[in-house]
Amino acid sequence: MKILVLNPNTSKLVTKKIADAVNKVARKDVELVVEQIEHGPEALESYHDETLAYPYILEKVEKANAEGFNAIVLAAFCDPGIEALRERSAIPIYGAEETTLSIALLLGNKFSILTEKKHKESVKRQHVRKLGLEQRFAGVRALNMGVVEIAEKGEQVLERGIELGKKMIIEDGAEVIVMGCASMAGYQDELAEKLGVPILDPVTITYKVAEGLADIQTVHSKVGLYATPEPKKWV
Amino acid sequence: MKILVLNPNTSKLVTKKIADAVNKVARKDVELVVEQIEHGPEALESYHDETLAYPYILEKVEKANAEGFNAIVLAAFCDPGIEALRERSAIPIYGAEETTLSIALLLGNKFSILTEKKHKESVKRQHVRKLGLEQRFAGVRALNMGVVEIAEKGEQVLERGIELGKKMIIEDGAEVIVMGCASMAGYQDELAEKLGVPILDPVTITYKVAEGLADIQTVHSKVGLYATPEPKKWV
Amino acid sequence: MKILVLNPNTSKLVTKKIADAVNKVARKDVELVVEQIEHGPEALESYHDETLAYPYILEKVEKANAEGFNAIVLAAFCDPGIEALRERSAIPIYGAEETTLSIALLLGNKFSILTEKKHKESVKRQHVRKLGLEQRFAGVRALNMGVVEIAEKGEQVLERGIELGKKMIIEDGAEVIVMGCASMAGYQDELAEKLGVPILDPVTITYKVAEGLADIQTVHSKVGLYATPEPKKWV
Amino acid sequence: MKILVLNPNTSKLVTKKIADAVNKVARKDVELVVEQIEHGPEALESYHDETLAYPYILEKVEKANAEGFNAIVLAAFCDPGIEALRERSAIPIYGAEETTLSIALLLGNKFSILTEKKHKESVKRQHVRKLGLEQRFAGVRALNMGVVEIAEKGEQVLERGIELGKKMIIEDGAEVIVMGCASMAGYQDELAEKLGVPILDPVTITYKVAEGLADIQTVHSKVGLYATPEPKKWV
Amino acid sequence: MKILVLNPNTSKLVTKKIADAVNKVARKDVELVVEQIEHGPEALESYHDETLAYPYILEKVEKANAEGFNAIVLAAFCDPGIEALRERSAIPIYGAEETTLSIALLLGNKFSILTEKKHKESVKRQHVRKLGLEQRFAGVRALNMGVVEIAEKGEQVLERGIELGKKMIIEDGAEVIVMGCASMAGYQDELAEKLGVPILDPVTITYKVAEGLADIQTVHSKVGLYATPEPKKWV
Amino acid sequence: MKILVLNPNTSKLVTKKIADAVNKVARKDVELVVEQIEHGPEALESYHDETLAYPYILEKVEKANAEGFNAIVLAAFCDPGIEALRERSAIPIYGAEETTLSIALLLGNKFSILTEKKHKESVKRQHVRKLGLEQRFAGVRALNMGVVEIAEKGEQVLERGIELGKKMIIEDGAEVIVMGCASMAGYQDELAEKLGVPILDPVTITYKVAEGLADIQTVHSKVGLYATPEPKKWV
Secondary structure, three states: OEEEEEEOOOOHHHHHHHHHHHHHHOOOOOEEEEEEOOOOEOOOOOHHHHHHHHHHHHHHHHHHHHOOOOEEEEOOOOOOOHHHHHHHOOOOEEEHHHHHHHHHOOOOOOEEEEEOOOOHHHHHHHHHHHOOOHHHEEEEEEOOOOHHHHHHOHHHHHHHHHHHHHHHHHOOOOOEEEEOOHHHOOOHHHHHHHHOOOEEOHHHHHHHHHHHHHHOOOOOOOOOOOOOOOOOOEO | OEEEEEEOOOOHHHHHHHHHHHHHHOOOOOEEEEEEOOOOEOOOOOHHHHHHHHHHHHHHHHHHHHOOOOEEEEOOOOOOOHHHHHHHOOOOEEEHHHHHHHHHOOOOOOEEEEEOOOOHHHHHHHHHHHOOOHHHEEEEEEOOOOHHHHHHOHHHHHHHHHHHHHHHHHOOOOOEEEEOOHHHOOOHHHHHHHHOOOEEOHHHHHHHHHHHHHHOOOOOOOOOOOOOOOOOOEO | OEEEEEEOOOOHHHHHHHHHHHHHHOOOOOEEEEEEOOOOEOOOOOHHHHHHHHHHHHHHHHHHHHOOOOEEEEOOOOOOOHHHHHHHOOOOEEEHHHHHHHHHOOOOOOEEEEEOOOOHHHHHHHHHHHOOOHHHEEEEEEOOOOHHHHHHOHHHHHHHHHHHHHHHHHOOOOOEEEEOOHHHOOOHHHHHHHHOOOEEOHHHHHHHHHHHHHOOOOOOOOOOOOOOOOOOOEO | OEEEEEEOOOOHHHHHHHHHHHHHHOOOOOEEEEEEOOOOEOOOOOHHHHHHHHHHHHHHHHHHHHOOOOEEEEOOOOOOOHHHHHHHOOOOEEEHHHHHHHHHOOOOOOEEEEEOOOOHHHHHHHHHHHOOOHHHEEEEEEOOOOHHHHHHOHHHHHHHHHHHHHHHHHOOOOOEEEEOOHHHOOOHHHHHHHHOOOEEOHHHHHHHHHHHHHHOOOOOOOOOOOOOOOOOOEO | OEEEEEEOOOOHHHHHHHHHHHHHHOOOOOEEEEEEOOOOEOOOOOHHHHHHHHHHHHHHHHHHHHOOOOEEEEOOOOOOOHHHHHHHOOOOEEEHHHHHHHHHOOOOOOEEEEEOOOOHHHHHHHHHHHOOOHHHEEEEEEOOOOHHHHHHOHHHHHHHHHHHHHHHHHOOOOOEEEEOOHHHOOOHHHHHHHHOOOEEOHHHHHHHHHHHHHHOOOOOOOOOOOOOOOOOOEO | OEEEEEEOOOOHHHHHHHHHHHHHHOOOOOEEEEEEOOOOEOOOOOHHHHHHHHHHHHHHHHHHHHOOOOEEEEOOOOOOOHHHHHHHOOOOEEEHHHHHHHHHOOOOOOEEEEEOOOOHHHHHHHHHHHOOOHHHEEEEEEOOOOHHHHHHOHHHHHHHHHHHHHHHHHOOOOOEEEEOOHHHOOOHHHHHHHHOOOEEOHHHHHHHHHHHHHHOOOOOOOOOOOOOOOOOOEO
16 A cells, blocks of 8 residues: 655655654555655645645646555645645545544544634634534634744743643633644644643544555545546636 | 726636626726736636636736736636635735625525536535535536536526526525526526526626725735735745 | 615714715715605614614605615614515615625625624624524624714724724634624724724625615515515504 | 413404414413404514514503513514514513424424415525524425415315425424414314324414413523613604 | 423432422422432433433333323433433423523523533533534533532532623623523522523423423424334344 | 454344454454444344443443553444443544544535434434534435345345435435445445445444554543543442
C-alpha cells in the first residue's frame, strides 16, 4: 500500500514536522511518501493562498493517481481545494480538517477548535457550517499568534493554549479540542495533560484513518459533489 | 459610479448574453463595464474549473480596484472564488448565486434552484448549506442538460423547466424559483408566466442590488472571513 | 418609478429622520414619497403596538397599490404585519429588518443586531429564527435605552454602542452589525469608524434594494405564504 | 378555576363545534366559558384576517384577565396574535397550534400537519420554523378544500384525509398527525382508526393542557418575548 | 382514572418528595399511585445507572399496563429508558424531562436548564439535541453540587441558583428556567420570586399534563420509534 | 495491539459473519478477538432489546479493559448502550453506526441509510438527529424485510436494495449509502457495482478506523458526556 501525505505549501520546516509526526505512527507495511508542493506559498493562511496553491496541489494529486497510490492525506488544517481535488482524483483524498472533525464526533459531545489569529475564527465557523457540523461545535478561539510564532514560541503557545482550553471546556462546553493549525503539532501531549481532554493532532489522526480505510478500498462518491469534470475549452 | 460585471469564464456568447441582460436594466448614470476574463475555461462547471479560473478573475478584480470601480458583479451562478476575491478586494463583490438567494428570501417562504445536470444538485445543496440557508430551501432539480444545450434548445428547456417547476411548487413547496445557470437567461418570463411564481434571473437581480448598494458605499467586512491576507513568500 | 417609504408609526420626528436619510441617497429619477401612517401609536415597541397599527399601515399600502407605486419600503426594524401586507399587496413590500439581514449575509460570515431594551433581545432572536437565519446570527445586544433616549442622547449611544460592538466582534464573532432601531439612524458612520466593521442602517439599505429591484419588476410570490386572502364575511 | 375557550372568529357554527368538543372533555370542577369574539371575520384564513381580528380577541383576553380567569385557550389552529396577546395578558394563553405541536413531540418521532388549502402549506412551514420545531416536522399536506367544505363534506374529507395520511406516514415519516384546522374537529377517531396513528385534535388537546397547568399556576414569562408593552401616545 | 407516578430509583427520600409534590396538585378524582422501583440504584446520575435500572422500571410499567392504569409519569429529569418503555407500553408514558421542555416552549422564547454537576451539562446538551429543541435552548448551567447536597443544603442551592439564573437570563437569553433534577423540588417558588421568570418543576408539570391528556385517551404512536418489539430468542 | 470486536447479541451466525468480514481486513500485527455476548437476545431490534443486553455487553467491555485491550468495536448498527459503555470504559469504544456515519461525511455530500423494517426508519432518523448530522442526511429507506430474511434471501435483498438505492440517489440526493444492519454484510460489492456509489459496510469501516486510531492512543473524553459514574448504593 502506498500513501501520499502532501503538505500543500512550500515550507520545508512544516514538511519536516509532518514527516516526523507521520513517520512515528505509520505502519511498516505502508510505502509512505511525505512531500510538499513544488511551487506555491510558504503558508496557506487565506482562501487566496489556498486557491493559488491549487495547481501545484493538483499536480501532486494527479501524479499520485498515476503512480498507483492508494490514498492521499492533505496535511493542512484548511483542506485547500478539496472538492476540486476530489473531482479530479480517483483515489481517496482525506483532508486533515474534515477528517479530524469527523473523528472528534466519536470522542465527546462537542469539539472546539484552537486557531491562530482572530480572523481565522470566522473562517473556521464557516467551515464547520459548510460541513454541517454546527450542532456538535462548541466554538473556536484564537491564540492571536502567527504561524511562525506558534512554531517558535512554545512556552507562549502552551500558556495561552491552556488558558483558552479551560474556557473552551468550562464556558463553551468542549469535550474535545482540535489543534487547528499544522504549526501546533507537538504541543498536544502537554496540552492534553494540563487540560484533561483529548487534544487532536489533525495530521496524525487523518493519516491513521486514511491508512485504515485504504486497506478496504474506501473511496469517495463520484455521482454528485465530486463528479469528474468534463474537459473544457480554454482561451 | 462605475460597476464591473464580470463573466468569470471565456465564453463570448455568455458574455454577450450577460451584457444584453444588464444593459437593458442598468441605470443611465452608471458607467457599466461588462467583461470576461482574459484566459480560462469557456465554462465553469466544477470546482476544478472555478479554481483554475481564479487568477484571471482576480486580475480583473484587482484592475477594477485600481481603476476606482464602485462594485463588482460576479456573473456566474457558482460564485467562483468569492471568499478569496473578497479577501483581496477593497470594493464590494456581489456573487450572482449568493445575492440572488438572499433576495429570494424576501419574496416567498422557500426557494428552489433549477440546475443543469444531475450532479450539480449536490453542489447546490452544499452551497446552500455553506450559506446557512437550508431552512428556506425547497430543493434543487436538474434539467439534465448541458450548458450549451440549455442555451440552444429553448423549447426543451421550457418543456422540462415547466415540468420541474410544477414539481418544485407542488411537491417541494417552492414559492420562488431561481434559475441556477447563466445559460438559462432569457427564459424567465415564459417560465414565470406558465408557473405563476417569480423566476429569478441571478445576473440582473445581482446587478440591481450591487448598483443600489454602491450608491451608499456598502462594503464587505474585513475583520473575519474576508480579512486581507498578508503577503506570502513563494517558492 | 414611484416608491413609497412608509414610517409605520405616527412620530413626525422619526418620519423626518427617515425622509432625510432616504432623500440623501435616492435616485433623481425616482418619485419618492415618504409618509407616516395617519393614525396609530407614536412608536412600535411590541407585537401589540404593531398589530394595532396594521389597519393604518394597510390603508397606505392599498393606496400605494391603487396609485401605481412600484415598491413600498416599510421603514421600521420590526417589519410590522409584513405577511398580512404582502397578502394584500400586488406591489413588492420590503421590510427594513428582513431586507437588511438578507444584505448582511453578503458582507460577512455573521451579523449581530444592536437593539434598544433588554427584552427586545428575545424578540430579535425570534425574528431571526422565523427568518431561518440563525446559522448566520452572532447574537443581539441591547443598549438598555428607550427609543426617545436613543434619539436624544447621542453620546451615550455611541459610548455604549462601541462597548457592545466590541463584544459583538470579539466575543460573539460578528463581522457586520445591524442597527436594530430606526432611532439609531445617523450613528452608523461614527460607530463604523470606531469599530472597523460595516454598520448597516436598515432604512437606507432597504430603500436602495427596493429601488434597484423595482427597476426589474421583482415581486413577491403569491402562491404560498403571501397568497391573496379571499374576502370574509364580517360580524 | 375558570377557563375561557375563545374562538377567535365570529362563526357560530365553529363556536358550537368547539363548545361541544370541549364540554365533552372538561372537568366538572372547572368553570368553563366558550365564547367567540364580538366582531370580526367569520373565519381566519390569512395573516390579514388574523390581524384584523386582533382588537376583538384582545378585548376578550382583557375581560378574562379582569374577571379572574385562570387560563385562556385560543381555539384556532393559527394562534392569531398570540405574542401580542401574551404581552397584554397576565394569565396564560395557550394557542391550539403551538400547544398541540408541543404535545405531538411526546407521542412520536415526527409529526405532520393536515391543512386545508395548498397555500396554507407554506404558512404551516413558516409557523413550524418560527417555533423552532423543524427537526421534528415530517411535513404538511393539504386537503385542497375550504373551511366550509371541510365542515360539510365529511366523506370527502375522510377519503382524502386517509389518502394523504398514508403518504404522511409512508413517504414523509410521520408518526403523529395533527388536524390543522378547527373545521376538521370530529373526524379524528375515524382517521385514527383507518391510519393507525394518533390523530390530534388541537382544541381538546390544548384545553386539557391548559386545565392541568392552571392547577399549578403556570404562566408565561414576562421578561423577554412577552414583556408588557409600555403605553403609547396615539395620533 | 388511575395514574402511576414512578420514581425510577430506590431513594425513599426522593419518592417521598415526589409524592408530596404530586399529592398537592393531583385532582381528587384521580387514583394516584406514587411508587419507586423495587430494586436498582439510589440515584440515576449516568447512562450506566439508567440502563441498569431499566428492568425494574419496566417491571412497574408492565404492571401498570396490566392493572389498567391510564398514564405513567416517569419522575426523573433524565427520562431513563423512555424509548424502550414506550415500545413495551400500550399506555402513555410521560418523561419529566421531555414533557417539561415541551411545556417550556409555550412560556417564553428560550429555556435554560439548571443541572447538578458540571459534566451533566454535556448530557443535557445531548438530550436537547436528541429532542430537536436546540433552536429554543438558551443553555445549561451547573450548580456543581451533588444530588444529596442539593436536597440538604438549601441555602447554598438558592444562592448559587440565583447567581446562575441571573446569568441564564442576562447572558444566555433564557426566559424560562427548568429545574433539571428531582432533588431541586421545593426551591422553585423562592427562585421564581428572586429571578422574576417561571421556574418549572418537572414532576408537577409532567403530572398535570399526563392527568389532562389521560382524560382524552392520548397515546403515543406505535408505528415508528415506539413500535412494539417482537419477542426474541434468548441465550 | 489487541482489539475486541464485540457482537452485542447472541447470534452465532452473525458473530461468524462479523468474524469473517473483520478477519479478512485485519492487520497481521493486531491481536484480534471477535466475540459475542454470553447471554442476551439473539438480535437487537428495539431499544428494549438493546437495554436488556447492556449488562452482558458491559461485562465484555470491562473484561477487555482489564485485559489491556486497546480498542473495542461494537459491531451492530445501533450502537447499543454506547454512552453508558463509554462512561465505564477507559479504552475507546467505536460504535458501528456512529463511526460509519462519521466516515460517510468524508465520501460525499449526503448519505442515506438502508434499513430493515419500516418502523426502523424512525429510529434511524432519531439517531441521526441525536448525532447532529441531519444536514448531511439524505434519508432512510427500508427493505421491509426481517433480519433473518435479509441474511437468507440474497436475491430479494439485492433486487429491493437496487430499487431503493436508485431512489436514494435520484430522488433523495444520496451520494453514499450505508448498509444499516449487520445482516446485510456481504451484499455491498454487488450493490456498489449496480448503483455506482460507495456502499459502506459498517463493521469493516469501523474496525479499520478503530485499528488505526488505536495506534495513536486516541481515546474518548471523560469530562462530559462520558464522565465515569460514581458508585451507587443499590437496593
